[in-house]
Every structure is written in C-alpha cells, then in structure tokens.
Amino acid sequence: MAEVVEKRKSDSEICFHAEKITKIYPGTKALDEVSFDVYKGKVNVLIGENGAGKSTLMKVIAGIEQESSGQMYMGDKQVTFKNVTEARQHGIGIIHQELSLFPNLNVYQNIFMAKERTKHKVGLDNEEHIRLTKRILDKLEHPIDPCTIVGDLRVGQQQMIEIARNLIQDDLKILIMDEPTSSLSEQEVQVLFKIMRELKAEGISIIYISHRLEEILQIGDYVTILRDGKLVAASAVQDIDLSWIVKKMVGKGKAYPARTQKINWTEREKVLVVKDLCLPKKGGGYLLNHVSFELKKGEILGIYGLMGAGRTELFECIMGLRPEHTGDILLHGKKLLIHTVSEQIQRGFAMVPEDRQREGLIQTMDIGRNISLSSLKNYAKGIFIRDKEEEAAVDANIRDIHIKVADKRLPILSLSGGNQQKVVIGKGLLTKPKILLLDEPSRGIDIGAKTEVFEIINRYADEGLSIIVISSELEEIESIADRIIVLSNGLKTAELEKSEITEDKLVMASYKGHNMSKKAS
Amino acid sequence: MDLQLNKKQKNNSLAMTLLKGRTFIVLVVLLVFFSFATPNFLSANTMLLLAKHVALYGILAIGMTYVIITGGIDLSVGAIVGLGGMIAGGMIQNGVTIQSLGVTLYFDVPLVVFFTILFGAFVGWLNGIIITKFGVAPFIATLGTMYIARGFAMLHSNGATYSNIIGNEALGNTGFSFFGSRIIGIPVGAIILVIIAVLAGILLKRTTFGWHIFAIGGNERAARLSGVKVDKVKILVYIFSGVCAAIVGIITASQLEAAHPASGETWEMNAIAAAVLGGTSMMGGIGTIGGTIVGAFVIGVISDGMVMCGVSEFWQMIIKGLVIILAVIVDQFQRNMEAKIALQARNEAKKDDGQKKAEG
Numbered sequence: 001m002a003e004v005v006e007k008r009k010s011d012s013e014i015c016f017h018a019e020k021i022t023k024i025y026p027g028t029k030a031l032d033e034v035s036f037d038v039y040k041g042k043v044n045v046l047i048g049e050n051g052a053g054k055s056t057l058m059k060v061i062a063g064i065e066q067e068s069s070g071q072m073y074m075g076d077k078q079v080t081f082k083n084v085t086e087a088r089q090h091g092i093g094i095i096h097q098e099l100s101l102f103p104n105l106n107v108y109q110n111i112f113m114a115k116e117r118t119k120h121k122v123g124l125d126n127e128e129h130i131r132l133t134k135r136i137l138d139k140l141e142h143p144i145d146p147c148t149i150v151g152d153l154r155v156g157q158q159q160m161i162e163i164a165r166n167l168i169q170d171d172l173k174i175l176i177m178d179e180p181t182s183s184l185s186e187q188e189v190q191v192l193f194k195i196m197r198e199l200k201a202e203g204i205s206i207i208y209i210s211h212r213l214e215e216i217l218q219i220g221d222y223v224t225i226l227r228d229g230k231l232v233a234a235s236a237v238q239d240i241d242l243s244w245i246v247k248k249m250v251g252k253g254k255a256y257p258a259r260t261q262k263i264n265w266t267e268r269e270k271v272l273v274v275k276d277l278c279l280p281k282k283g284g285g286y287l288l289n290h291v292s293f294e295l296k297k298g299e300i301l302g303i304y305g306l307m308g309a310g311r312t313e314l315f316e317c318i319m320g321l322r323p324e325h326t327g328d329i330l331l332h333g334k335k336l337l338i339h340t341v342s343e344q345i346q347r348g349f350a351m352v353p354e355d356r357q358r359e360g361l362i363q364t365m366d367i368g369r370n371i372s373l374s375s376l377k378n379y380a381k382g383i384f385i386r387d388k389e390e391e392a393a394v395d396a397n398i399r400d401i402h403i404k405v406a407d408k409r410l411p412i413l414s415l416s417g418g419n420q421q422k423v424v425i426g427k428g429l430l431t432k433p434k435i436l437l438l439d440e441p442s443r444g445i446d447i448g449a450k451t452e453v454f455e456i457i458n459r460y461a462d463e464g465l466s467i468i469v470i471s472s473e474l475e476e477i478e479s480i481a482d483r484i485i486v487l488s489n490g491l492k493t494a495e496l497e498k499s500e501i502t503e504d505k506l507v508m509a510s511y512k513g514h515n516m517s518k519k520a521s
Numbered sequence: 522m523d524l525q526l527n528k529k530q531k532n533n534s535l536a537m538t539l540l541k542g543r544t545f546i547v548l549v550v551l552l553v554f555f556s557f558a559t560p561n562f563l564s565a566n567t568m569l570l571l572a573k574h575v576a577l578y579g580i581l582a583i584g585m586t587y588v589i590i591t592g593g594i595d596l597s598v599g600a601i602v603g604l605g606g607m608i609a610g611g612m613i614q615n616g617v618t619i620q621s622l623g624v625t626l627y628f629d630v631p632l633v634v635f636f637t638i639l640f641g642a643f644v645g646w647l648n649g650i651i652i653t654k655f656g657v658a659p660f661i662a663t664l665g666t667m668y669i670a671r672g673f674a675m676l677h678s679n680g681a682t683y684s685n686i687i688g689n690e691a692l693g694n695t696g697f698s699f700f701g702s703r704i705i706g707i708p709v710g711a712i713i714l715v716i717i718a719v720l721a722g723i724l725l726k727r728t729t730f731g732w733h734i735f736a737i738g739g740n741e742r743a744a745r746l747s748g749v750k751v752d753k754v755k756i757l758v759y760i761f762s763g764v765c766a767a768i769v770g771i772i773t774a775s776q777l778e779a780a781h782p783a784s785g786e787t788w789e790m791n792a793i794a795a796a797v798l799g800g801t802s803m804m805g806g807i808g809t810i811g812g813t814i815v816g817a818f819v820i821g822v823i824s825d826g827m828v829m830c831g832v833s834e835f836w837q838m839i840i841k842g843l844v845i846i847l848a849v850i851v852d853q854f855q856r857n858m859e860a861k862i863a864l865q866a867r868n869e870a871k872k873d874d875g876q877k878k879a880e881g
Contacts, residue, residue, distance in 0.1 A: 319746070321746075340750070341745060341746060341747075341748050342748040342749070342750050344748075345747075345748035346748075351746065353743075353746055358740075358742060358743070359740075359742050359743050359746050360743055360746075361740065361743055362735070362736050362739035362740045362743055362744065362806070363739055363740060363806075364735065364738065364739035364740075364802075364805075364806030364807055365735055365736065365739050365806070369732065369735075369736075373732070373736055373744070373747045373749070374747040374748050376729045376732060376733075377729060380728070380729050383724075383728040383729060383730055384727055384728055385727055385728060385729060385732070387727075406866065410863070410866060411859070411863045413860070413863050413864075414863040414864070414866040427747065431748075
C-alpha cells in the first residue's frame with residue numbers, strides 16, 4: 001500500500017511529536033510506524049475506521065499502553081511514559097470514549113479522585129474541593145452543584161465533569177478527547193466546541209477523535225487519517241474537504257445502498273399502526289407525547305432524532321419493556337395488549353438493541369447459541385432441543401447474512417464488531433419476524449460492515465419484512481429509509497416521504513419539539 | 522513464521538486441554554496419593570463409603586450449580602436439609618395431627634417423601650419469588666430463608682432429635698431406612714446422585730430451559746430482550762435447588778435413622794465449593810454438572826483420605842480452603858488464556874480477510 005503523506009509546512013509550533021510508533025499485540029500489529037504531530041493550541045483531529053488504530057495511538061500517548069517501538073518527543077526532549085501518572089506529569093490528559101466516572105460519588109469527589117486536597121496531610125479539605133469545583137464549572141459554563149451525585153447528571157453534563165477533571169490540574173498541555181460527542185445532543189456538542197476553542201486560546205493543544213466527519217471541518221485545525229494501523233494522510237483542515245477525507249479513510253468512494261424502487265405505498269397493507277402513544281416521564285412530562293404513525297408491508301421507516309428524543313423508548317413500548325405506556329398499538333388491525341418481550345417476539349416483533357454488548361449479546365455463549373437464543377422454541381420437541389435442526393438453522397442464517405465465522409462454536413467475542421452486530425441481527429431474523437426494529441444498527445461498526453448491514457436490511461424489506469430503523473446519521477437514514485419520521489423531545493415533529501427528505505428538514509424538525517414545549521410552558 | 526505459529530497454537534491447545542481437565546487430573550492425583558499413603562484406601566469398601574458421603578453434598582452441589590450459572594447463590598440449602606429431615610422424621614414418628622378433627626394421620630413412606638420434596642420446592646419457590654418479584658439480592662434473600670428454615674427446624678421438636686425413625690408395622694409406615702441402605706452393595710444415596718446428575722446434565726445441555734439458564738447468567742438484560750422468561754426460569758432454578766436439598770434431607774435422616782435439627786449446617790458451603798472446584802463461574806453463565814460432580818469427589822477424597830491418614834479435622838479445613846482458592850486462581854488463568862486465544866482468532870480472521878481482499 002502506497003503511503004500518501006501530505007504535509008503542509010506551517011508556522012504553528014509542534015509541541016508533541018510521535019515518531020514511527022509501532023504497537024504489537026499478540027498476533028496483530030495495531031500500529032505500524034505511525035508518526036503524528038500535535039500542534040500547539042490547535043485541534044488536532046485523528047480519524048479512521050474502527051480498528052484503524054486511533055484509540056491505540058492515544059493510549060500510547062497517554063501512557064495507558066506502551067509502544068513496541070518508536071519515540072515520542074515533547075518539544076525537543078524525548079519522553080517515555082510508563083503509566084498514566086507519568087504522562088499526566090508531562091501535562092497530557094485523556095477523556096475516554098466510555099466515561100470513566102464514578103456514578104455513585106458526587107461531582108467534587110469525582111473531580112478530585114486521586115488528587116485530593118488535604119488538611120494537615122490527613123483530613124480531606126472538602127471546602128477547598130467545593131470551592132475549586134465551583135470555579136472550574138463556572139469557567140465551563142456548567143454551574144452544577146458540586147454535591148450532586150454524578151449518576152443523576154445527564155450524559156452531556158457528565159462529559160463536562162470529565163473535562164473539569166482534566167482541567168483541575170493547571171499544567172495541562174495536551175488534552176486527548178476520544179469520541180466525546182458520540183453521546184451528546186447537538187446543543188451540547190456546540191457548548192463543547194465553544195469550550196474547546198477557549199482551551200485553544202489558552203494554548204492547550206487538543207487531540208480529537210471523532211466518527212462524525214462533519215464535525216472535523218467545523219472544529220478541526222489539522223487532520224490525521226489512519227487506516228489499518230498505518231498513517232494514510234495528514235493535512236491542515238483548510239486545505240481539504242469532506243470527500244477528500246472519506247476517500248482517504250475508506251480507500252475508495254463508498255456509498256450506502258439506496259432505496260430506489262418505485263412502490264405505490266398507499267396501496268400497500270398497513271402492518272403496524274401506532275396511535276397516540278404516550279409514555280410518562282418520572283417527575284412529570286412525557287418521554288413520548290401522543291406519537292402516532294403507521295408502517296406498511298415491506299417498508300423501511302426511518303426514525304431520526306437527537307439523543308433523548310424518545311426514539312429508544314418508542315421501541316421499548318412496542319417490545320413490551322414499558323408496560324406503563326398508554327395509547328394503542330395495532331398489528332394487522334388488531335389491538336395488542338402488550339405485557340412481555342417473549343409475547344411480542346411470538347407475535348412477530350424483533351428488536352436489535354442499541355447497545356450491543358449490554359443488551360444484544362450473551363458474552364459467555366458461543367456464536368451459534370447467540371444466534372438461536374430467541375428462536376429456540378422452534379427447534380425443540382417438548383423441552384428437548386433437536387440439535388440438528390438448531391444447527392441447520394444457525395448455519396443457514398450465517399450464510400444468509402454473511403457472518404464471517406470460522407466455527408460457530410467459537411466464543412462470540414472472537415468476532416469483530418461488525419460481525420457481532422450481524423449476529424444480533426441474525427438472532428432477530430431467525431424468529432421470522434413480521435416487523436424488525438433496529439436501534440442504531442450501524443453504531444460502532446466500520447463503513448464496510450455498515451454497508452453490508454444496510455444491504456441485509458434492504459433485501460429483507462424487498463422480501464416483505466417491515467422495518468423501523470433508528471439512526472442519528474443523516475446520510476445513512478436518508479439513503480436507507482422509504483419514509484422518515486422525526487422525534488423531538490417526545491413529539492413527532494415531521495413525517496417525510498422519500499421525495500421530500502432533505503437534511504435541512506430533518507435537522508430543523510429534530511429541534512422543533514424543544515421550542516414547542518417551551519412555548520407551551 | 523507459520524511453523525512457529527502452529528507450534529504455539531499446538532502448545533496453546535495442549536495447555537487448554539490440561540487446564541480444562543484440571544479438576545479431574547487433581548482427583549486422579551489425589552486418589553493415587555492416598556492409595557500410597559493409606560494401604561486400604563483404594564479398596565471397594567472405602568470407595569463405596571466415599572460415594573455415600575459425596576452423594577450428600579454432590580446432590581446439593583447440582584442444585585447449587587444451576588443457581589450459580591444464573592448468576593445467583595442459594596445459602597438456604599443446608600437449612601432445608603435440616604428442616605426437610607425434621608419434617609420427614611416428624612411425619613413418621615408423630616404423624617400429622619389435625620386438631621379440629623382430633624385425628625392423627627400417619628402417611629406411608631412414599632407420601633412422606635413426596636411431602637418433604639414438596640416442602641423443599643416451596644422454600645425454593647419462596648426464594649425465587651423474593652429474588653425476582655421483590656428484587657432482593659440472592660445472597661440476602663437466601664440468607665434470610667436459611668435462618669427461617671433453621672429456626673423452624675429447631676421449633677419442630679424444640680431442638681430435640683427424632684431418633685430411631687423406622688416407623689411402625691401397625692401404622693404401615695416402615696421402610697424409611699431404604700434411602701440409607703444399599704442395593705447390590707451400592708449406597709442408595711449414590712444411586713440417587715447418579716440419577717439426579719444425569720437428569721440435570723441432560724436438562725442443562727439439551728433443553729431450552731438449560732440454554733436459558735446459561736443465557737441469564739451470561740447477560741440477563743440481553744436474555745430478557747431475546748424473549749427469555751427470566752423470572753420464570755430463575756424461580757424454577759431455585760425450586761430445583763430446594764428440591765435437591767429436601768432429597769438430601771431425606772437421605773441423611775434415613776442414613777442415620779434419626780433427624781437432628783442442626784443437620785446440614787454449613788453444607789451449603791461444601792456445595793458452593795464443589796461447584797466452584799468443578800469450574801462453575803461465580804459470575805454466572807459458565808458451568809457443567811460433570812465438573813461439579815468431579816469437584817464434589819475432590820472434596821470427598823480430601824476429607825475421607827485425610828481422615829484415614831489420621832490428619833486432624835482442623836488441618837482438613839485449612840487444606841480444603843487452600844484447594845478452593847487455588848482452584849479459582851487457576852480458573853482465572855484459564856479465562857484469561859481463553860480470552861487471549863479468542864482475540865488471536867479474531868485478529869487472524871481479520872488478517873485472512875485482508876489477504877483475500879488484497880488477492881481478489
């Protein structure tokens with residue numbers, strides 16, 4: 001593979017340089033002679049597909065992992081970090097992809113964990129903790145009470161606590177942010193960007209990892225692209241555009257399979273009708289506020305909305321996880337009384353949950369059993385499982401949706417993220433559903449696997465399966481859906497046919513619900 | 522490079538086989554050791570006696586294995602053994618007096634056994650309900666029922682022992698000593714152990730119920746979302762554990778021809794130890810009946826062997842403790858190794874994939 005390294009001579013100062021870093025894990029090279037510059041007081045963006053080596057490189061820089069070969073320099077001085085503390089002493093802080101807070105402790109305890117201030121070297125100086133916490137949070141424009149328990153905060157606020165934690169030490173030089181926006185709402189993202197600009201102004205360098213390409217042009221100054229553990233390209237953001245980035249990332253131009261066939265949906269049979277669905281919120285208000293929609297046979301309905309708009313809750317109502325909901329759900333015109341998940345699966349519903357590890361997979365079971373778990377009854381005579389039938393069904397499923405497995409008796413964690421996701425989808429499909437609910441099916445998988453997942457969805461829809469897809473990615477939902485409804489703050493704010501869909505309309509509608517509730521109150 | 526890799530893989534798989542069979546290897550080593558240490562250890566008589574001892578906590582350990590695989594724990598089984606014995610003994614000795622009618626009923630032995638098992642199932646059901654419907658942690662819920670059951674066992678006779686429970690010819694309730702007797706030389710308890718072990722093994726491996734038990738222990742939320750009736754399965758598992766305990770209660774009372782309210786005390790610990798020695802993960806999701814049985818025999822051989830060697834009971838405790846800790850350490854080692862191998866497989870698959878793409 002030819003390495004294309006485009007470097008632009010710049011006046012900005014390089015404050016950190018990594019030279020030909022290689023990291024070898026048993027059996028694999030996660031990083032292959034990657035060089036990386038951090039410009040002082042700039043946002044240095046690092047991008048690449050999953051498994052490209054971004055997080056590994058950051059772990060090396062932050063001292064969490066040690067390089068197998070290569071050197072790192074701060075200014076002119078060579079440095080090595082044996083652990084996080086040593087990296088921190090050189091002014092390098094990291095905010096992890098998964099928040100590493102203590103949800104059971106309060107805000108100031110989280111911020112000062114392992115850097116406690118003491119009175120006479122023994123007693124904790126909590127007044128000082130609270131005073132400093134207030135100061136730092138005011139600076140971040142998030143005046144949260146320092147005594148709040150962190151578990152009670154919204155994800156966006158928790159992110160601020162993570163940042164505050166790093167800022168509390170005043171010698172911070174480089175702040176690494178590993179996908180900080182993946183769980184933030186659009187407003188919170190803008191606040192975060194504002195804070196990042198302020199940090200820049202103070203001369204703090206930021207290394208920023210993101211999957212959202214549009215963000216890079218908005219906030220980034222320099223961009224470095226990795227692919228398969230190798231450096232592919234580096235450039236100043238002002239010299240490039242989005243298509244350049246995508247091209248470098250995937251190696252070739254790739255697009256999602258678009259739904260193009262002309263079907264007269266008005267004549268199609270309605271499979272699912274949802275009327276006035278309401279889900280009360282703890283402490284007043286609604287998570288879902290009188291949502292109504294219908295789903296036709298063989299249709300792919302997209303649901304777009306921000307985090308917390310009520311998208312996942314909608315699925316949970318339909319699957320029987322929220323028996324407290326009100327309103328009607330009709331399957332083939334018949335009103336359903338929904339009590340349990342197993343009952344819903346029997347009626348022909350299947351769900352692929354958002355969080356694959358927590359809700360989708362049984363990590364202790366092998367690949368085959370994960371696939372057949374939901375449909376075991378179909379292969380059982382009485383209580384006994386007929387192994388041959390179960391295995392045949394699993395094999396057919398693996399072939400059908402192209403799960404790349406060497407042996408279906410291997411542990412589920414031996415698969416890559418994309419193939420794990422296919423296993424969860426396969427489990428749903430094996431129940432022979434009439435309606436398939438997919439909650440962020442492309443989250444955390446690389447572009448190649450994403451395309452494959454959407455090809456599966458497309459094919460099954462053509463065969464008559466009705467599908468609802470939740471997605472936060474505009475491009476993705478635009479191409480895959482026949483029709484899109486937008487949820488915002490629990491309200492349905494738009495319903496767009498294929499021909500009417502534009503990104504502007506979707507984004508506008510996704511904020512509408514907040515204004516409406518404000519006006520009402 | 523390729524050759525080296527193959528060799529490494531071979532080493533890996535050999536090490537894995539040894540690791541997986543480790544409890545069995547330990548059992549064989551122990552048998553060999555004690556057969557040299559005490560000349561008549563490897564005799565048929567000693568082995569049958571060993572089987573008779575092992576049967577008791579072996580049966581408890583089978584129920585416990587089910588519970589632990591779901592990610593729970595059942596501390597009440599020892600107390601159920603005690604109370605179960607008291608109920609069976611009481612029914613034979615004193616009958617059941619219905620005061621409003623002024624009559625005392627004496628049941629024949631099969632009915633006594635049936636009622637005792639029913640009672641074990643009831644306590645298990647209670648455990649299951651408290652855990653699933655009221656959200657009490659299994660440790661606490663079964664700790665509570667442990668005290669309650671033990672208390673009732675004491676109340677049953679005011680702390681006294683029902684001795685000589687052989688029944689009365691005239692009342693037609695003789696034959697309780699059957700469960701402590703031998704059939705063609707083999708202790709009935711051991712035969713019951715084999716029957717329960719085979720049934721439980723099949724149930725766990727070959728039925729939807731068994732797979733659901735593994736799924737719940739592996740990831741309860743994912744299991745629920747996959748349509749597994751989590752509460753129902755859990756309640757059934759605790760009922761099964763209670764039934765196993767009641768059966769052990771009957772066998773002990775029958776072997777001694779007496780029921781003592783304190784019998785079965787701390788047996789739950791032996792059952793947990795056997796399950797853990799047999800490779801059952803306290804985190805849930807992993808375990809086998811075969812492993813548990815081997816684990817129970819390891820504990821049995823250690824205690825019986827040391828008794829025959831004249832080692833004091835106090836030293837037995839210390840050694841048993843060391844063996845359990847060692848077993849879990851090796852267990853952790855195996856898990857780490859398995860995870861490493863899985864990661865390797867994942868990376869190799871990726872590499873192959875990359876090569877294919879490059880070629881194609």
